[in-house]
Amino acid sequence: MTSPQKCAAVVVGAGPAGLAVMGNLLEKQLGGKIAWVDPYFQAGRVNRKYREVPSNTKVALFQAYATAVQSFRSVINSTRMPNAFTTMAKLDQEKTCHLHHAADVVRALTDGIVKMDQVLPCHGAVTAANLVENTSTWTVRIKLRDHDEIEVVTPRLILCTGSSPTEVPIPLKDHPIERLDLDVVLKPSELVSFLSRDTPVTVAVVGASHSAILALLNLVYLARTSHPHLRIKWFTRHPLRYAEYKDGWILRDNTGLKGLAADFARQQLEDAVLPHSEAGQFISKVDCGGGRETAQYEKHLPSCSYIVQAVGFTRDPLPELSVNGSLLKPEFDAVTGGFHDGHGRGVRGLYGAGIAFPERVVDPQGNVEHAVGFFKFMKFLKRVTPQWAAIQ
Ligand SMILES: Cc1cc2nc3c(=O)[nH]c(=O)nc-3n(C[C@H](O)[C@H](O)[C@H](O)COP(=O)(O)OP(=O)(O)OC[C@H]3O[C@@H](n4cnc5c(N)ncnc54)[C@H](O)[C@@H]3O)c2cc1C
Ligand SMILES: NC(=O)c1ccc[n+]([C@@H]2O[C@H](COP(=O)([O-])OP(=O)(O)OC[C@H]3O[C@@H](n4cnc5c(N)ncnc54)[C@H](OP(=O)(O)O)[C@@H]3O)[C@@H](O)[C@H]2O)c1
Structure with missing residues (x-):
């Protein structure tokens, strides 16, 4: 040296x-x-x-x-x-x-x-x-x-x-489920060839912040275009949170949804609209709030083939x-x-x-x-x- x-x-x-x-x-x-x-x-x-x-x-x-x-x-x-x-x-x-x-x-x-x-x-x-x-x-x-x-x-x-992207242990130990890398889900040009077009595939999406909402957006796009057998289970433990523009400052400036993710969430994912929205044809929401996480994973994860964790960095x-x-x-x-x-x-x-x-x-x-x-x-x-x- x-x-x-x-x-x-x-x-x-x-x-x-x-x-x-x-x-x-x-x-x-x-x-x-x-x-x-x-x-x-x-x-x-x-x-x-x-x-x-x-x-x-x-x-x-x-x-x-x-x-x-x-x-x-x-x-x-x-x-x-x-x-x-x-x-x-x-x-x-x-x-x-x-x-x-x-x-x-x-x-x-x-x-x-x-x-x-x-x-x-x-x-x-x-x-x-x-x-x-x-x-x-x-x-x-x-x-x-x-x-x-x-x-x-x-x-x-x-x-x-x-x-x-943060990876936490998969909540169901005995069930074989493949991780789907968040970075792949955030890159539509890669995601499109990663998932099978011909066989039924259910993806579990965990989270409710920017990464999770964009993951849902990208998966829904595939489901209504090239991947008609794709379905999504959305595991979320809190209501959707948005940035709010106040006089000279922004409430939840760093944690609230903004831009396209906020528009998509408001128009298609809120409880009042999800059952009738286009996204709702492909997404089933699994409410994990109020301490129900374990029970909900036990009930819903076994029917999923992949899990993408959008739970922070x-x-x-x-x-x-x-x-x-x-x-x-x-x-x-x-x-x-x-x-x-x-x-x-x-x-x-x-x-x-x-x-x-x-x-x-x-x-x-x-x-x-x-x-x-x-x-x-x-x-x-x-x-x-x-x-x-x-x-x-
Ligand atoms: C999906 C996503 C979307 C985002 N969108 C926006 C947005 O719209 N607007 C916005 O303002 N911000 C956005 N952000 C937030 C933030 O601006 C970005 O995450 C930004 O890229 C972070 O930059 P960074 O330099 O801290 O880290 P990185 O971009 O991760 O850069 C770290 C660098 O350090 C290098 N490195 C690591 N270890 C070593 C080592 N030991 N020796 C030498 N080099 C090393 C790596 O190779 C890398 O090049 C977004 C973040 C994410 C995750
Ligand atoms: N350009 C974009 O649109 C874009 C896209 C992605 C990311 N980003 C940026 O990248 C940064 C990281 O964003 P992010 O969305 O990845 O993460 P984040 O803002 O750090 O939020 C992490 C989310 O994961 C939830 N969570 C944590 N652990 C969980 C668990 N075990 N189960 C279920 N939910 C869990 C948290 O909920 P709790 O509050 O309940 O803990 C929180 O909602 C931010 O600065 C963001 O602005 C930007």
Whole structure:
């Protein structure tokens, strides 16, 4: 291994959050290069898995993200037209769009940022990092795509490592049922060939938030077009919850249904409409509220061939982190973006952002949520990165 390179920061992950961190730190003139590490530099999961998903935020917010920092504006101004930015600029700013537009903007910005002199792009994965407290220096180990390993030393390590669909144990142990990957259900072009067209298939969908409603929408589309034998059992434990637009703020901004998912839910899935709606021809709702979960699964799951769990997202595994050689179990501080160790002590120079490490927000009615979204990451980072930059 070559001798470690010194950098002003190491940013782990090149999804929308890692990119937003880069944009903010580049504005801070940290006085050294910023190492940026990702195996792909392809806009993260939104590009890899969710290009066909309709957004639940309006185009204007993707535009606001893409123009929020000087380095992004420089990339946009120096990218030959037509490009992902000009395409997005032509969309109705007040409407939602498919996520491939947002993913292409992130990819175009990434392509420009990695070429900047202040950036050291590393195609690979961070496998471990150790903080030596008396020098306030992290030694970050990176396994490059060509299998070489390098080390970077830095005062700041920022984790934007993303999350994947949560899998919980299948509620009925003895019944053989195949898992259907949520990512496949959210990608109609893959789903169409995954499920049999000719034999009766019943899919259990668990959940009632954005992912679950889009799963139902995609399955219903197949049932009424190419897959006439497809039926859906929808296991839900709470009523449908929608974002509500108040005067200057949004109730359930992060947890309520928005966009196409909200329209579909209101028009076809509410109890008052489901029995007569087109979706209701294919979906049987299984109400698991009020402690009836186990009984309902026992009754209804045996008739299902697949189960798709749309029950949230879980942080992807982190690199092995240690302080002075002792393993660290970092606890995220969702207000500052920093971390604590198991004893509540701040961990110097370690920060996080993105879907894995979102900001805690409180609305005017006192409801607590975690802010997940392109522009929400940007807003959070604008607030906290000045403190991240200020450490010596
Ligand atoms: C289905 C879905 C739809 C969404 N729709 C919207 C929407 O409409 N509007 C909106 O604003 N937000 C939306 N979001 C929320 C959020 O904006 C996205 O989830 C976003 O992609 C999260 O970005 P991220 O950078 O935190 O994570 P990711 O996109 O997952 O990126 C993480 C990156 O880190 C890399 N990585 C992980 N570990 C390492 C390592 N050890 N070393 C190096 N690299 C590593 C990965 O390869 C990846 O590239 C949606 C989320 C989901 C799940
Ligand atoms: N563009 C889009 O339209 C889109 C699509 C998908 C996701 N997203 C974004 O991605 C993020 C994650 O969204 P998400 O919809 O996947 O998840 P989520 O918003 O985290 O919600 C998870 C849901 O799963 C339910 N749940 C958890 N455990 C369960 C269990 N064991 N059985 C039944 N239900 C269970 C929860 O209900 P309880 O409240 O009862 O626990 C909750 O409704 C959000 O930021 C969202 O905005 C966006």
